[in-house]
Each structure stands twice: as structure tokens, then as C-alpha cells.
Amino acid sequence: MTKNIPSQSSSLDDWLCYLESVHPANIAMGLERVANVANNIGLLNTSSKIILIGGTNGKGTTARCLESLLLAQGFSVGTYASPHLVRYNERVRINGAELDDQFHIDAFDLLEQGRGETPLTYFEYGTLGALAIFKRHEVDYVLLEVGLGGRFDATNIVTPYASVITTIDLDHKEYLGDTRELVGYDKxxxxxxxxxxxxxxxNIPHTVTDYGSDIAANMYLSGQDxxxxxHQNSFSWQFKEFDYEFVKPSIPCQNAATALTTLAVLGLLPxxxxxxxxxxxxxxxxxxxxLSSSPLVYTxxxxxxxxxxYLTxxxxxxxxxxxxxxxxxxxxEDKxxxxxxxxxxxxxxxxHLAGLDCFRGExxxxxxxxxxxxxxxxxLEQYQDVELxxxxxxxxLDERSVLIIFGSFFTVAAAIKYWKK
Structure with a gap:
């Protein structure tokens, strides 16, 4: 049965439900379909400088750090992140702020008119929708978080001004392989x-640097370049003529150093x-x-x-x-x-263990x-879900206890929603 196609007057929820129904697979590797659609509606013809951010962990914190440092210098910045925690709108930010639903609706409507018979996955719709929004706003810089791997991820249809890999570890093994070398090659x-x-x-796998050398990328490696x-309350960073020490930020120092180096390489360090x-x-x-100071709760x-x-x-x-x-x-279940x-x-x-009532929830x-x-x-105690x-x-919990809620973006989302009740 064909699902009714939403319009510009439909709600964002209606659009998101529709996007989930268009492609039979949740993940579909390959760039040809998404690149064709992007070209059909002119999304790749942009004046924005794009920084691609890939890696197993640390993409979100590195992107947030880059965003903050660029905004502080007066640049306009579009940031695309996934997944979201509570609201879809979290995935796209313009100058650090989420957008009203209508911006997303307009972008999806544009894609629907331009894709023809080409099926797109939910993530591909989201990626192209973000690119459409960034082009509409004519931002100076775009920070694109890579979704899965790198080589065949929808974000990789762009021509980056710079590419960043944060860390390499085993995740999504069914798609990327079961060794750091295979994962690294894909990223x-x-x-x-x-x-x-x-x-x-x-500890970068040799497959990353081998590939970078083969294509003559301008690589800058942590621990070398x-x-x-x-330190106890601070961290130091050195790159070429820069030798700085800062109070520790709330994000991993490794990601902060990677963000600083990226801007230094591009001549954008404040x-x-x-x-x-x-x-x-x-x-x-x-x-x-x-999430709470009394009792002390983190997520x-x-x-x-x-x-x-890192959490440990x-x-x-x-x-x-x-x-x-x-x-x-x-x-x-697949972690x-x-x-x-x-x-x-x-x-x-x-x-305290809980179940997740969501797609792929354990x-x-x-x-x-x-x-x-x-x-x-x-x-050990067991519960049906996070709320219970x-x-x-x-x-x-008493004053000498701390609760950490972890394990998934869905787990964190449930915890945040609980405190917003």
C-alpha cells in the first residue's frame, strides 16, 4: 500500500513517519542514489566550506568544539549530528541553535520533489535535508558528522575542506568489519x-595512514604532528608554533586537541x-x-x-x-x-539493568x-524499562551515592525525558 506523501503543510512528525517507510532497509550502503538526488536539486553546488568528521567516538564533542570556536570568531556555522536524543530538530543546528519544524519540512518537501523514483533511507533523507538547510542559510562553514563508517556514508558525497577522524574502535562490525584495520580503512x-x-x-591503524598516503592526503597525526x-586540572596542546595549556574542558582532551589542530591547519585558530x-x-x-545534584545523577x-x-x-x-x-x-541488542x-x-x-522498548532495543x-x-x-536488579x-x-540513593545512566542514545533520551516530566 502506497503511503500518502506529506506536503509543506504537514507536520514534522508526519514527514518523519513517511521517511521511515520509503526505503525497505534502515541502512543501505553506497553513494550513487544519494549523490544523484543531491545533484538533481543542486545541493553540492555550495559556497560553504565543509568539514567532515568521522570516527567511532568523539564526533559529537569534536563538532561541538569546532562549532563553538568558529562561532566565537563571527563565522556562521551549520552543524549536522546524529542520532538525536529527544527531538529530531537536534540533528541540525544553525549557529548553535535548533530550527523550527518548518525548515525541516521545507527541506524534505524539496527532496521529495527532486528524488523521482530513487529510494532514500531515513538517514539519507536527514543528510540531504541538512545540506538543503545549510545551503538555504548560506553558512560559512558546515560541520558534517559521518553516520556509519565513512567510505559509503551519505555524508561522503560532499567535497570536504578538511576531513577529521576522531577515534577508531570496533562498532557496527556487521558493516565495517571486526578489526580496527578494517574499520579504519572504511573511515x-x-x-x-x-x-x-x-x-x-x-593508535591509528596502518590502513588509515596507508590509504592517506596512497591518495596523497595532507595528514596530521596525533602523537606525531x-x-x-x-594533567590534574589542565591539558597542554602543541602543534607547530602553538604551545598552549588550558583548564580541562568538559569533553575528552583528545577531542579538544583534534579540534584545535583542525582549526590551526586551516588557519582558523582563535x-x-x-x-x-x-x-x-x-x-x-x-x-x-x-541530570541531578541531589541525588547525584549523570547520564x-x-x-x-x-x-x-572513558566513562570508567x-x-x-x-x-x-x-x-x-x-x-x-x-x-x-546489536552492541x-x-x-x-x-x-x-x-x-x-x-x-540496575533495564530493557529498551525501541527498534533493536535489548x-x-x-x-x-x-x-x-x-x-x-x-x-543486580532488573526492570522492564528505564522509567520504572x-x-x-x-x-x-543517599548523599554518598552516584547513579550513572548509560548504554545507548535511547537510554540517555529516556533519562532526560524522565527529568523533564
Whole structure:
């Protein structure tokens, strides 16, 4: 049955439901379809300078850092991120702000008129819709977060001014491969000939640098071309003539250093004072975000081993301050649950597991079964969903307890919605 096509007077929710129905697959690799549609409506003919940001973790924080530093210099900036936490509008920002629904509706309507018979996935619609919005606003710079991998991701139809890889780790193994070398090769597909390629990973797979060398990309490697060091309350960054030290921002120092290097390479680095001000005010939703002070509650989107390791570092700091760490975890079924839970298990003194009622959401029964292979002797409780878990757990927390809610973007979204009730 053909679904009715929405119009410019339809709601954004109507459009999003329609987009989910157009393509039979949630993910479809390949660029030909999406590039044809983009060319048909002239989306790739733009004056904006585009920075592609790929990587397993750290794309969102690196993009937010770049956005802040560019805005502080008076540039106009369009940022595309995914997935969203609560509202679709979070995916597209103009100068740091979300847009009214009508901007998205107009973009989707333009795509629907221009795609002909070409099917597009939900993510491809979102990517092209963002490009349409950025062209409409004629922004100076576009920050595009790569969705899956790099080589065949919809964002890779553009001609980047620079390409960034934050980190390389195992995720989406069914699409990208089960080794860091395979994942790295796919992500390196966002590099271009004679174009800056900034690599933040501290142990970069040789496949990334091999590919970069083969196509003569202008690579800048963390640990070689630029260096950062973390101290107790600060971090230092060195690149060419720059040798700066800053108070630690709220994001991983590795991502901050990668963002600084990207701007330095492009001749866009602001003054030390501007950088310090930006770092002091940098907030990224869902990244060790404090939801409550009494009781103390944080939430984090950590859902793969690398992001879980970073989360563990943050939790150790709280444990060392005398806090008893409770964990509320809920994950997707296709994630490496045992590896993620193992990474954080050393700091968890009480587990609270919940199911996720969403596409690919894992049941609490299966998540509990995964705990059989996790090195932990902490007590464990089970709940049907995140909301029920919070109803039960929060009243039991005392002033020396901290709750971390993690495991998925959907988990974080549920936690944020709970506090907005």
C-alpha cells in the first residue's frame, strides 16, 4: 500500500513517519542514489566550506568544539549530528541553535520533489535535508558528522575542506568489519587528495595512514604532528608554533586537541583567551551530563568499549571521592554488551539493568544473561524499562551515592525525558 506523501503543510512528525517507510532497509550502503538526488536539486553546488568528521567516538564533542570556536570568531556555522536524543530538530543546528519544524519540512518537501523514483533511507533523507538547510542559510562553514563508517556514508558525497577522524574502535562490525584495520580503512574513505586530514586516534591503524598516503592526503597525526598531555586540572596542546595549556574542558582532551589542530591547519585558530572561554562554556548533551545534584545523577551515551573506558575514568574520579557508584544500564541488542559492561564493572557497586522498548532495543532478560560473562560480584536488579528503574532506584540513593545512566542514545533520551516530566 502506497503511503500518502506529506506536503509543506504537514507536520514534522508526519514527514518523519513517511521517511521511515520509503526505503525497505534502515541502512543501505553506497553513494550513487544519494549523490544523484543531491545533484538533481543542486545541493553540492555550495559556497560553504565543509568539514567532515568521522570516527567511532568523539564526533559529537569534536563538532561541538569546532562549532563553538568558529562561532566565537563571527563565522556562521551549520552543524549536522546524529542520532538525536529527544527531538529530531537536534540533528541540525544553525549557529548553535535548533530550527523550527518548518525548515525541516521545507527541506524534505524539496527532496521529495527532486528524488523521482530513487529510494532514500531515513538517514539519507536527514543528510540531504541538512545540506538543503545549510545551503538555504548560506553558512560559512558546515560541520558534517559521518553516520556509519565513512567510505559509503551519505555524508561522503560532499567535497570536504578538511576531513577529521576522531577515534577508531570496533562498532557496527556487521558493516565495517571486526578489526580496527578494517574499520579504519572504511573511515579513511572520507579523505581527499591534497586535502587536510586530521587524525585524533592515538593508535591509528596502518590502513588509515596507508590509504592517506596512497591518495596523497595532507595528514596530521596525533602523537606525531600534534601532541596533547593531560594533567590534574589542565591539558597542554602543541602543534607547530602553538604551545598552549588550558583548564580541562568538559569533553575528552583528545577531542579538544583534534579540534584545535583542525582549526590551526586551516588557519582558523582563535586567540588563547577565546579558546579558554569556549572551553569553559562547552556543554555537550548526553556526554557525562549531570541530570541531578541531589541525588547525584549523570547520564552518558557510552555504548561501545572505547566510550565505556572513558566513562570508567570519570566514574573512578567519583569513586575516589568516596561515592558509591550505582549503574543503570540499558542497551541495543546489536552492541557488544559484555565488552561494554566489563569495561565499567570495576567501579560499579550496584547494577540496575533495564530493557529498551525501541527498534533493536535489548530486553532486560538478555542484558542480564550477558552479565553472566561480566567480571562483577555487585548486586543486580532488573526492570522492564528505564522509567520504572528510576522510579525504584532514585528514592534509595543517599548523599554518598552516584547513579550513572548509560548504554545507548535511547537510554540517555529516556533519562532526560524522565527529568523533564
Amino acid at each position: 579513511a574513505g572520507i579523505f581527499r587528495i591534497d586535502t587536510p586530514a586530521i587524525i585524533g586516534d592515538l 600534534f601532541i596533547f598531555k593531560e 586567540s588563547r583567551r577565546v579558546i579558554s572561554d569556549c572551553f569553559a562554556n562547552l556543554v555537550v548533551e548526553g556526554r557525562f551530563q549531570r 552518558d551515551v557510552a555504548h561501545n568499549p572505547e566510550s565505556a573506558r 575514568k570519570k566514574l573512578k574520579q567519583l569513586r575516589d571521592q568516596g561515592f558509591k557508584v550505582h549503574a543503570l544500564a540499558a542497551m541495543l 557488544d554488551k559484555v565488552a561494554v559492561l566489563n569495561e565499567v564493572s570495576s567501579v560499579i557497586e550496584h547494577w 530486553t532486560v532478560k538478555n542484558l542480564t544473561k550477558a552479565m553472566d560473562n561480566v567480571k562483577s560480584h555487585a548486586p 528503574a528510576l522510579d525504584s532506584v532514585l528514592p534509595k
